[in-house]
Amino acid sequence: MTKEPEALMAVIDRLAERFPHHQRSVIEDVVAEEHGLLDDGPVRDYVPLLVERAAKLRLAHQ
Incomplete structure (x- = not known):
């Protein structure tokens, strides 16, 4: 299982691509x-x- 800090970095990477x-x-x-x-x-x-879901919604509306 991925540790939370590593998972959050992966979230940031995916959001940066999106x-x-x-x-x-x-x-x-x-x-x-x-x-x-x-x-x-x-x-x-x-x-x-x-976190990813909430951040995605916020970034989509900025």
Whole structure:
């Protein structure tokens, strides 16, 4: 199983490919903000997936 930090880096990489018009630093900030909202949850398995989904929606509307 992938560790969460590695999974979040993979999320950033996928979002950077999907949203090439956004600077990588913007994508990293959005992912960090979304991760912060979920960081205190007890179940960690789906955090990267939930972060990616929320970040994708935010980036699509920027």
